[in-house]
Amino acid sequence: MQQQVNRLKPFFENINFEREDNTMVVNFGPQHPSAHGQLRLLLELQGEEIIKAVPTVGYLHRGMEKMAENMIYNEFLPTTDRMDYIASSSNNYGFALAVEKLLGIEAPRRAEIIRTMLLELNRLTSHLFWLATHALDVGAMSIFLYAFREREFAMDLIEDYCGARLTHASIRIGGVPLDLPDNWTNELAAYVKILTEEIVKYEGLLTENRIWKMRLENVGIITPEQAKSWGCSGVALRGSGIKWDLRKEMPYGIYPELDFDIPTADTCDSYGRYKCYMQEMRETMKILTQLIPMYHDSDPQLMAHSPEYVSAPKEDIMTQNYSLMQHFVLVTQGMRPPKGEIYVATESPKGELGFMIVSDGSPYPYKIKLRAPSFWHTGILEDLLPGHQLADVVTIIGNLNIVFGEIDR
Amino acid sequence: MRKYTPKDDVQKKSYFNDRFFVTPSIPRTNPSEDEVFANDIENLDTSVKILETYIEAGHLVIYINACDNKKAITYLRDQLDYDFLMELSAIDYISTRGGFEIFYEMLSTSKHKRIRLKCFISEKEPIESVESLFKMANWSEREMYDMYGVKIVNHHNMKRILMPDDWYDYPLRKTYPLHGDETAQWYEVDKIFGKENRDVIGPEERDSAAVDRYDTTRFARLGHEVEFGVDITDGKEPEHTPLGYQEEGGVKLFGKRLVKELHEDKSVTLDKRR
Numbered sequence: 001m002q003q004q005v006n007r008l009k010p011f012f013e014n015i016n017f018e019r020e021d022n023t024m025v026v027n028f029g030p031q032h033p034s035a036h037g038q039l040r041l042l043l044e045l046q047g048e049e050i051i052k053a054v055p056t057v058g059y060l061h062r063g064m065e066k067m068a069e070n071m072i073y074n075e076f077l078p079t080t081d082r083m084d085y086i087a088s089s090s091n092n093y094g095f096a097l098a099v100e101k102l103l104g105i106e107a108p109r110r111a112e113i114i115r116t117m118l119l120e121l122n123r124l125t126s127h128l129f130w131l132a133t134h135a136l137d138v139g140a141m142s143i144f145l146y147a148f149r150e151r152e153f154a155m156d157l158i159e160d161y162c163g164a165r166l167t168h169a170s171i172r173i174g175g176v177p178l179d180l181p182d183n184w185t186n187e188l189a190a191y192v193k194i195l196t197e198e199i200v201k202y203e204g205l206l207t208e209n210r211i212w213k214m215r216l217e218n219v220g221i222i223t224p225e226q227a228k229s230w231g232c233s234g235v236a237l238r239g240s241g242i243k244w245d246l247r248k249e250m251p252y253g254i255y256p257e258l259d260f261d262i263p264t265a266d267t268c269d270s271y272g273r274y275k276c277y278m279q280e281m282r283e284t285m286k287i288l289t290q291l292i293p294m295y296h297d298s299d300p301q302l303m304a305h306s307p308e309y310v311s312a313p314k315e316d317i318m319t320q321n322y323s324l325m326q327h328f329v330l331v332t333q334g335m336r337p338p339k340g341e342i343y344v345a346t347e348s349p350k351g352e353l354g355f356m357i358v359s360d361g362s363p364y365p366y367k368i369k370l371r372a373p374s375f376w377h378t379g380i381l382e383d384l385l386p387g388h389q390l391a392d393v394v395t396i397i398g399n400l401n402i403v404f405g406e407i408d409r
Numbered sequence: 410m411r412k413y414t415p416k417d418d419v420q421k422k423s424y425f426n427d428r429f430f431v432t433p434s435i436p437r438t439n440p441s442e443d444e445v446f447a448n449d450i451e452n453l454d455t456s457v458k459i460l461e462t463y464i465e466a467g468h469l470v471i472y473i474n475a476c477d478n479k480k481a482i483t484y485l486r487d488q489l490d491y492d493f494l495m496e497l498s499a500i501d502y503i504s505t506r507g508g509f510e511i512f513y514e515m516l517s518t519s520k521h522k523r524i525r526l527k528c529f530i531s532e533k534e535p536i537e538s539v540e541s542l543f544k545m546a547n548w549s550e551r552e553m554y555d556m557y558g559v560k561i562v563n564h565h566n567m568k569r570i571l572m573p574d575d576w577y578d579y580p581l582r583k584t585y586p587l588h589g590d591e592t593a594q595w596y597e598v599d600k601i602f603g604k605e606n607r608d609v610i611g612p613e614e615r616d617s618a619a620v621d622r623y624d625t626t627r628f629a630r631l632g633h634e635v636e637f638g639v640d641i642t643d644g645k646e647p648e649h650t651p652l653g654y655q656e657e658g659g660v661k662l663f664g665k666r667l668v669k670e671l672h673e674d675k676s677v678t679l680d681k682r683r
Contacts, residue, residue, distance in 0.1 A: 058571040065556075066580055070421040070587045101466055102435065228492050231545035244518050333423055340435030342466045343514055343525065345495070356514065358500055361432030363423050371496045371514075379548040408571060 022046060026390075030059045034137045034394040037404030039378065045390060053385035053393075055378050060408040068368040072334025073099050073173060076368075081167035083372060083406040086129050087122035089115075089158070090348040091406075092171040097252060098344035098355035099173045102337050105306045110298040111175035112254050117188070117291050118158065118170055120284045124195070125154045126349035126401075127281050131202065134274075134398035138215045143205055150198050153191050160184060173335075174310035175303035185292045192285045203278060216271040220384055220396040223268060230380040233373045234351025235280065236400060239273035241266040246347040254294070258287050270399040277401075309335040334363030350374050350401055372406035417504035418583040437463040445520055449489050456484040468523050475511070475528040479537050482513060482526065486542060491515040491524060494543040497550070499557045501583045508532050509559055513539070535560035538567075556581035588615060 028041035035041070038059030044052035064083070068076045080095045081088035093115055100107065107115070132147035155165045160181055162170035170176065206212045222232065227240040237244055245262040247255045263279035265272030304310050311330050312323035339361045345354040351373025358367040377400045384396055440446045440462045446469040450462055453471070457480050460472040473481050485491040496514040503509070508531035515524050530536050538561045540546045550561045551570040558579035561567055568574060577592040578585055588594070598610045620628055623642050625635055634650045635641055651673060 058569075058573075061571040063580060066585075066587060104435075226544075229544040231493060231495055231543065242518070249518070250521055333425060336430070336432065338433040338435050340437075340465055341470075341525075342435065343468060343496070343523065345523075352495065354496060354514070356496065356498075356512075361434075364421055367500050369496060369498045375548060376545045379545065382547075383544070 023051065028393065030056075034398065036133065036397060036402055038408070039397065039402070039404065041381070041385075041393070043385070043390070043393070048390045050385045050388055050390065050393070053381055055381045057375075057378060057404070057407050060404045062409065064409045065368055065370060068365055070364065072363045073337070073365065074330075074334065076365075077171075077173065078167070078169040080370075081169055083370065083409060084126075084348060084350055084353070084374070084403050085166060085405045086403055087126035087349045088166065088168045089118040089122045089170050090126075090346070090353065092169060093119055094344070094346045094348065094353045094355050096171050096173045097346060098342060098357055099337070100304075101344050102340065102342045102357055102359060103173075103306070103309050103335070104338070105174055105304045105309060107175045107304055108299065108301040109254070110179070110295065110300060111302050111304075113291055113295045113298055114161075114176045114180060114302075115171055116254055116258075117180075117288060117295070118161070118168070118176075120287050120291070121154050121158055121188075122168075123284050123349045124281060125151050125158075127277050127284075128154070130277060130349075130398075130401045134395075134401075135206065135212075137394045137398040138212065140206065140209070140212065143202060146198065146202065146205075150195055153194065157184070157188060157191060160187070172303065174306060175301075177302070179300065179302060180295070185295060188288060189292055192288050195281070196285060199278065199281060206274070207278075213271065215392075215395055216269065216274060216399070217267075218269050218271075219388065219392050220270045220399055221268045222380065222384065226380065226383060230383070231376045232351070232380065234347070234349070234401075235273050235276045236351060236373075236377055236380075238262065238264045239276050240268045246345055246352060250345070252344075252346060257294075258290055260284075260287050270395055273399055309337070336361060336363055345371070348373065350403065350406070351377070353406075370406070370409050372409060374400075374402040374404075374407045377402050378407055415504070416584065419586050420583055421587070435465055437465050440464055440469055443469070445522055446524075449485075449524070452489060453481065453484060456488075457481045468525050470525045470527060472527050472529075475530045475534065475536055478511070478513070478526070478528055479539055479542065482515070482539050482542050485515060485524070485526070489517070490519050491517045491522075493518065494539070494545055495523075497539070497546060497553065499553050499559050501557060501581065502529075503532050504583055508534065509557060511536060511553075511559070530559070533560070535562045537562055538564040540564055555579070558582065 024045045026043045026045055028043055029035035030038040030040040038057070040056040040059065042054040042056065043050050062082070064079055067079060071079070077092060077095055080091040083091045128147045128151040132144045132151070135143040135147070158168060158170070159165050161178070161184065162168050164170070222236060222240050224240045224242055227237050227242060232240070233244070241264055243262055243264050246252070248262050260283040263276045263283065265276050303313065307326055311317065311327040312320070316323040317327045337359045339359055341356070341358045343354055343356045345352045347353070352371065353373060354371030356369035356371065357365055360366040381396065385393060388396065440450055443464060446464060449469065450459065450471070453459060457473055457477040460474065462469065462471050464470070482494070493516040494513060495516050497512060499509040499511050501509060506529070508529055511528050511530060513526040515526065536559060538546065538550055540550060547564070547566070548570060550564055551567065553559050554561055554567060555569040555572055556579055569576060572580065578590060594613065595604070595607055597613070598607055602610055622628070625641060626638050632649060633646055635646055
């Protein structure tokens with residue numbers, strides 16, 4: 001028995017790279033190191049100029065929406081980690097919040113504060129990761145090492161809280177499972193202090209750097225109309241001058257109580273988005289600083305009291321019969337949420353992360369649609385790349401901050 | 410008698426249902442209670458036929474006829490300032506109602522409101538593409554087709570997006586089993602070696618956590634190491650082999666010792682990061 005290579009012919013493996021009218025078709029990815037995952041781009045080149053780009057996705061498709069239909073709600077929560085794996089708590093939060101809205105319960109204040117701390121820490125890790133890899137793509141090696149160093153400290157903080165560094169599963173439906181460890185807020189404050197100083201150094205290396213500016217300015221211009229039409233969100237939208245951040249405009253959790261600004265850029269290019277990212281990190285640190293005293297003033301309750309949907313605290317389960325029975329039912333059968341449809345969007349580091357849940361009242365969701373912002377940030381490459389040079393492709397892909405875990409889901 | 414399993418919905422079902430449990434619903438309110446939404450409906454009503462409206466969890470839900478989808482979205486975008494189409498997809502109701510519910514999730518940044526436009530199509534009925542109105546529908550509709558097999562007309566590049574082009578059946582339909590149908594399970598084998606070689610290759614191991622302790626070719630046996638490919642089914646495996654680097658005496662490079670030899674009994678675990 002032999003492998004019959006010809007069987008692979010008709011579809012994705014063998015495309016004829018023909019030269020016609022001096023144009024050339026180049027296959028970029030799916031294993032290209034600066035494709036940030038499994039992006040495959042079919043580029044039609046005239047010289048070094050791109051005249052047509054066809055982004056192809058699906059190499060990391062794990063069928064999460066299908067999995068969700070076959071899991072109880074609590075079971076699905078760790079799966080959401082694998083969407084945007086650079087900032088997994090933000091996916092946990094989006095899902096937990098959507099289910100909470102469906103159930104009509106609210107997380108206690110302390111849980112909400114801890115969640116917001118985690119979300120903002122995740123935003124920092126995500127943005128630092130973006131900065132590091134993007135700068136590396138463009139050719140600035142040292143910034144990669146510096147940004148990863150600071151990201152490491154943020155991940156240590158998250159690890160101290162939930163034990164995991166990448167796939168956190170740190171948030172539960174109805175609250176958070178654990179209180180912050182002793183001294184954690186002090187370490188957080190120390191970290192914020194370090195990063196405040198370090199960001200100045202990053203910017204010193206990049207902002208006025210001649211090469212950085214040449215590579216980023218007027219590259220990857222997303223006009224506001226394009227951004228609206230392609231459903232862009234997050235920095236891709238704010239970089240086009242549209243001031244829209246869900247934390248501010250349609251707030252959830254404790255964001256209305258927090259004081260922060262939404263950075264925007266009018267240049268619509270990669271450089272403008274870079275500036276937005278840097279400013280957003282500063283705003284995030286502002287939020288983290290405000291959260292520390294709020295945490296110390298809050299009551300120690302961590303999970304919502306809702307016996308129908310949320311298990312009782314461990315002490316109750318171990319000592320009280322009814323709590324144990326309820327816990328058993330919730331674990332083996334799962335909670336039965338009300339019938340209905342709900343769409344809840346949160347501002348993840350990448351943009352609007354939406355969870356659409358259709359519930360028919362059974363413990364398994366009837367349908368879950370995961371709205372991952374990167375999906376359309378990849379789609380827009382189709383319009384964005386033509387007209388650019390081949391070297392700009394890595395700048396644009398890196399700049400759009402796409403993560404394939406959430407594109408392919 | 411064999412237990413009856415419905416073929417039209419093979420997703421996991423709860424093993425126990427209380428006969429007397431009445432499932433509650435999310436409360437739906439009348440759109441007239443919200444000034445903005447009431448105004449929107451009044452305006453939209455002049456353009457398309459509205460079948461049903463209600464507010465559910467802060468979202469206005471509008472049911473329209475499927476043929477009006479483009480008209481309604483154009484009107485909402487141009488006249489009522491719903492400038493973003495955030496998400497669109499289908500919900501599979503083939504087993505109960507013989508078709509799909511298509512939803513369009515829209516957002517107005519000026520009004521800070523979200524609405525969900527919904528329409529129902531039967532299984533084989535096509536729906537007009539809204540790609541010309543919102544470019545994001547280009548990929549969303551491809552995904553909808555890919556996952557549900559909803560037929561979309563007037564789309565410039567209607568092909569699968571997440572699944573391979575030659576995939577059989579639509580994975581998110583309720584009739585499609587979680588672990589894939591037969592074609593899916595043999596996809597790689599059929600493609601690379603041919604269908605006739607299924608028996609030779611054998612089925613794929615789908616349990617990613619499967620470990621065979623007697624398989625000495627594919628699994629590392631840390632602490633119980635044996636030579637590659639040795640048959641240990643008769644129980645002839647070492648009780649304990651010391652953990653260490655592969656090279657005796659540590660790893661050496663240019664005569665210098667790069668990594669010291671590991672002494673398990675002398676090693677300590679740090680409890681604090683240095």
